[in-house]
Amino acid sequence: MDAQALLLLSFGGPERPEDVLPFLENVTRGRGIPRARLEAVAQHYHHFGGVSPINALNRAVIADVEREFATAAIDLPVYFGNRNWHPMVEDTVDRMRADGVESALVLATSAWGGYSGCRQYHEDIARARAAVGTGAPTLTRLRQYYDHPLFIAAFADAITAAVAELPEQHRAAARLVFTAHSVPVAADESAGPPVDGGRLYSRQVAEAARLCAGAAGFTEYDLVWQSRSGPPSVPWLEPDICDHLDALAGGGVEAVVVCPVGFVSDHLEVVWDLDNEAAAKAEELGLSFARAATPGSDPRFARMVVELVREVMAQTPVRRLGTVPGYGVGVDGTVCHPSCCGSELSAARSGGSGR
Known part of the structure; x- marks a missing residue:
């Protein structure tokens, strides 16, 4: 056209x-x-x-x-x-x-x-x-x-750069954690053409996380969610990033690299929810913390x-x-x-x- x-x-x-x-x-x-x-x-x-x-x-x-x-x-x-x-x-x-x-x-x-x-x-x-x-x-x-090769490559290199920001003794065992904006579970279930069975958003995010992790050389990683709002009675995609940091620390993890795979740019929900709230939570738990850049x-x-x-x-x-x-x-x-x-x-x- x-x-x-x-x-x-x-x-x-x-x-x-x-x-x-x-x-x-x-x-x-x-x-x-x-x-x-x-x-x-x-x-x-x-x-x-x-x-x-x-x-x-x-x-x-x-x-x-x-x-x-x-x-x-x-x-x-x-x-x-x-x-x-x-x-x-x-x-x-x-x-x-x-x-x-x-x-x-x-x-x-x-x-x-x-x-x-x-x-x-x-x-x-x-x-x-x-x-x-x-x-x-x-x-x-x-x-x-979401799965364009250049989009994935930019995130993968950002993950590698974030690992390098961690103290040297923590880099090899750092846990890679992907985040994306949470949405109501019912909204996610209705996302996508009916022939696809719904959940298009969460499935695409999970696929992008898999691709980015593989491109950055990680075989293990987690996918969590952030920035939820609305009444507590409405189920949203979970777990929340800060709750997950609690679980990781409780399991003996000492360092995390967080990749905001669901975001194009470092706008407010990245710099507040991750660089402030999640980083503060990691410090409280004694976790080394690094955040990968977005690709914009x-x-x-x-x-x-x-x-x-x-x-x-x-x-x-x-x-x-x-x-x-x-x-x-x-x-x-x-x-x-x-x-x-x-x-x-x-x-x-x-x-x-x-x-």
């Missing part, structure tokens, strides 16, 4: 202290989250001066992609829009229309299937086009890329974007390492199933993420 632009579509985050609560209200709109809970979460942002790193990280990704496009002779301007904070995707799509863009590809900053990682981005696209109305460009989301700032991420674009525009071969299905334009022409990843349950119960 022809395209005239690329839209990087992300979650969004505040860039000033006064933006924090309005941003959280956008994230949780329609879910009846108590004000006290929002104010408690706001303190995580204020710990970093009221600024989430996600917008700056996304702008850096865009700069990397623009350089790779220039090297590859791909003439596509790159636009930036968010679901929950400025630049809002509706405003960006309106600017694209004004610039004469009639057709664009969309890169979501999530590698995964599931509601919040995939279907909700399709809903963002539809909402933005409806808001712009007549003349809104056609927007086609690129495929899920690795040059291979931008090169992966070039490959994803070429899959659609030039019908180049799809490169995948995993055995769990991935969906979207670019995977043998398939797109998401109409009944994939039911939104009502997930939207009501998920606390949202920056994936």
